[in-house]
Amino acid sequence: MQIKGILLSALAAILSVSLFAGCGTDPNVKPQDSTTDPYAVDMNATKDEALSPGNGFQAYPSGKTDPVTVDGVEVSPNDFALRSFELGYMLGCSFQDPGELSVDAAVQYGMTHIFEKNFYQLDNYAVAYRTVEPKLVEEELIRQFGKSDYDMTKSVFYNPTTKKLEMWLPEYGTDLYYHIDAADVSGSQLKVSTTFYNEKEKSTLFGKTAITVEVADGKPLIRSVSTQTE
């Protein structure tokens, strides 16, 4: 995905709410006026530009970035805001359950995370071939989702000769401008709502995400992701 192009889009802030499950944002949504949206742009939000410095691309988060306690476990809303962008926009996947992810999308997500903690920090200019044991990707997906029911031998990334997964790392590297609007805790669940912008000044809207995280066995696990696109 050419995130650079997306972020340069300076269109009016017209939002459409996605209820579409699976990869690809539902196009069956009518444009709406952004001013009526509950996630209105907060132009006065505090900027915390130093929170996620990278060697190349940078993240510019603001809002509710402080850790919150969920079921006795400290959870970083910022981490899951980033995960929501990765899943919702970089992979184009919204879901109510991680099992809705296609095997290829799941493998691409898990495998990329093995090599880069935050996708936005990937170096787009260094086209890198990577190969790993499927078990490692499975472990990564279990770490993030609490389960991995995928038959990775069915993935387009599986090489039956080497019995490994292989992939050219995707060109996800980009600067990220976002504001964490809410980090709501309810029981063992945390819902992080984030607004993403096209530029550092956070003046035009790129889209919104909501990610639900549930703490189980002392670990925060991703349960659902939804997106709203301008």
Next chain:
Amino acid sequence: MRKSLSNQNGNYVLTGTYENVVIDGAQANVTLRNVFIDTTGKKKSAVFVQNGANVKFILEGESTIKGDNVDKDEHESCGIEVGVGTNVIFGGEGTLNVYGGRYGAAIGSWGTRINIDAELRRQVGTVTINSGNINAHGGINGAGIGSGYHVHCNRIVINGGVVHAYGNGLASGIGTGYGTSGGAMHVAAVGEYDSGHIIITGGEVYAAAYERYDLEALGENYASVDLAALNAADPKHHSAGIGGGYGSSAPDIQITGGKIVALGSNGGAGIGGGRGTSKLSHINPEAYCANILIGGDADVTAITASARKNEFATGGGAAIGAGRGTFDCGNITLTGNAKVKAISASASPAIGVSSNRVPCADKNNPPVYPRTLSISVGNDVTLYAVSMGHYAVDKNAISLSIDENYFGSTDRWFFGEDAVAINDINNAKAESRCGDKTYTVPVGSVSLWANIIPPQPVIPKANLKIIAPLAMAVRFEDGDVKYSGEYKEVEIGRTYEFQMCSVDWSTRTENGEKKVHTPGQTFYPNNSAWDHTNHGIYSDDGVGLRGTVVYRVTLVPTYGAQGWDAETKTFTLHKGNYVLRTDVNKCFMAYRFYFKNGNYGKQTGIDNVVYDTGKYPDHVNTVDDFIYNKPLESLSVNLPLGSTVTAKAYIKYVYQTSAQVYVEIDSEHQDRCYTDYYWDL
């Protein structure tokens, strides 16, 4: 005439001819002025220094001293026998030709064919050479300078002069005589004889296990030495040039100055230990060692050869290090500003230990190979190391300290101005140079020279024609991007990895020139216009987009049907049809964008591919904008698997909505390479 200097301190001049000379307990300066001493047939040493004598020999003119080297007689004889507890120093500017007697060194100790008790084996004093020209030729199984048969060496120091020293039989040039093959008299094991301390700080030292070559010339022309000739002519002396004789250790060799050329033989090191054994019962693994330090301004050339063809293949001794048939051993330090040339004419490392298996009780056991304890090469050392079939420097050393800049990227390393690498010695077609001549030898020949030109295998190549789907490109692992109709030169037999990319439709390459569309130009591809001379562009810096799926292509040199393995995503292309057809296989997905309520007047764009609004911010939603590259009605666009695109919907070119689409194989129609996408508009 016999001469005896018994406890008579003072200065003496020996000239003329003597039957033998004995210096007993004297503190004496003895000038050897054109003297001739020969004890042939007399069963004694020509000169015998004993009972704690300290003697400085001052060389004047040219003198010759010969021990009794008559074969089959049972006696011990040296040229100059340096008894236990004595010190002998050589100075002056004259020449001394000295020959050992039977089992004895030319200068050093006597020897015996019988193993003697361990505590009695140190039968020699110390030898120091400060100047003069000394040509030392060992007697049968005796070193040139050092010890005789079955006797330890002690301490040899060379500070100056020009020294030529040659072993005889199974003895070293400088160091020990024949130690043991391990079975002699069942008394001494391999490694238990040692060459003591050998210290060279200056002068010119030429030492070999045998006397055949002009070592000065060998040192000068080390880079064009005929190693095959060395191997073929090797007399199987099993000993080091400097260090251990057969079965002997070299616990302490320090070379910190001077010019040194050393030649070992048949499993003995050039500088280091002598040949060991193949039998576990014959060696003392704890005793055998080869510790060498070369530093200062020393200029050292060490060569080892092997006469046995099987040992050429399985490994003789190291040029600097241990001999064949030993266990883990050796601490080798190259430091200072030393210039070191180490050349192994067999399949053993030039610096390290033999590549042959360690001695074992049962050769049916899995082989275990020895390792060097440590190798350290300083950054200011000038190193030329070459092996005929192994690492130039034993990279398997237990401790290895060497600047990585010394290494090449291949499996075997050779150093020096003309250094090269051979990956497959058994199939190497070697070429060598000597002066202005170039020699080429066939595969399997051992006739290789030190200055080895790497085998230059003729790698068959072919031009691979790339056929890509419309508006797509193929990006190879080396970063080379090829468009439909273009060719890429590839090696036949090699597998190339590649990925698929979509080009940016707003770009064009016309006859190799990159262009952006201008008003009036056709702005979307068609089959006739988009070929290898006129196409859109993909590049790693953000033009177009690329997929994540790994594909491969292999060209084979035989005729046959084209192969495509969907599981491994590998093309196998046969002779006569080297065409990579990524257009008819599942290397992409064609997305067709439709509108549920009719397509008329409705368009779709794809960021970075088909109308990227971000690239024309000043023209957004203006009619003029779309003359360059506009969203299209009923857009069908080829996209690479694993990419995520931002698709945007327009009605009469007015933006409506967008969607992120992860490009993947349609799970319900796995065989299709197209999928339909419907906007709810």
